[in-house]
Amino acid sequence: MPNTQTTTPLIAAEDLRQALSRADQDWLLIDCRFNLGNTAAGETAYAQGHVAGALYVHLDRDLSGPKTGTNGRHPLPAPEAFERTVQSWGIQPGTRVVAYDDAGGMFAARLWWLLRWAGFEQVQVLDGGWQSWLAAQGPVDTRAAARPPCAFKIQPRASWVLRAEQVLANLGQPDRQLLIDARAADRFRGENETMDPVGGHIPGARNRFFQLNLQPDGRFKPADQLKAEFEALLAASPVDTVVHQCGSGVTACHNLLAMAQAGLPVTRLYAGSWSEWCADPSRPVER
Structure with a gap:
């Protein structure tokens, strides 16, 4: 167990x-x-x-x-x-x-x-x-x-992970999916992309650069501050619609950790993230 x-x-x-x-x-x-x-x-x-x-x-x-x-x-x-x-x-x-x-x-x-x-x-x-x-x-x-x-x-826990086809099926359905992209703001906008062959982001995603979770000394911000910042990012969206992603599914886990530290409920991960998404030219891209 x-x-x-x-x-x-x-x-x-x-x-x-x-x-x-x-x-x-x-x-x-x-x-x-x-x-x-x-x-x-x-x-x-x-x-x-x-x-x-x-x-x-x-x-x-x-x-x-x-x-x-x-x-x-x-x-x-x-x-x-x-x-x-x-x-x-x-x-x-x-x-x-x-x-x-x-x-x-x-x-x-x-x-x-x-x-x-x-x-x-x-x-x-x-x-x-x-x-x-x-x-x-x-x-x-x-x-x-x-x-x-x-x-x-x-x-x-299979329900914690979404596949690309699930993310694609839920695009434009805010009651089912709110994507949070953990990459730096310039890469999210499609600028200065050096890691992946295509710049931009998944349509409808919101940006939360993972380093925003940290204080200048490299430790995490206090839990109440993290909670307030994530709640402001979600606005009226229910927490259970959140799906985290980044460039390759690594720094997205930092936002998952920060939300857990803030006492917020468990949310989901699109593990393939942008590097998987942009590998298929038929998938939509937003810049």
Whole structure:
């Protein structure tokens, strides 16, 4: 059965440091550092120093499925493949998972969402990431960590994910779908597009750049501020119509995390996002 004991979406570095020092809980720390322009950079950074005991996971290898050219830049892993990955991490039903990166949660949020989609609730993102851990003087190590594998079974929540054809069918139906695009405003407008071959956005989408969820120090804004900002973005639209997307389904998870931190209900993800959408020239584009 899915783990039903819920935790807050974020954990502060000092709170994590103190919790680890008590050793009364099975904690799994996961380093998600990554660089879209240099896909080896995260592993290099991990080897140079990471939260003591943390495993390293790679966005392309561990948190994404194979690319076909039409399913986006970071397609979701197949459930059976992700289950094998989770088992290799040694997650048990009582394990507490904390993911971190050095990009304001940009990549850690993807792992947070994947585990929750897989039915595992006790997962958090380290607020402020690697930088906050260093500031809290948390223990650091350069040795690669490992845990014995387990037989943990995932239970994916299929209703949390929409496919391209579902998004297309719901266009122009505000009572069924409100798309929130997490990309930067210029890419949303179709300007300065360097990641995908076509610029623009899915018709009717609203823009919420994921970095707007953060304070200048890289930590998330207070929950009440996030709640007010998302409610203003939704205006009169019901929360249950929200569908998150971005360029490839990664930073959309940051907005999902921010809404969860704000205490708002679970919403859906169009995982293929713009990179999948624009791969089919028959799909409409707005600029």
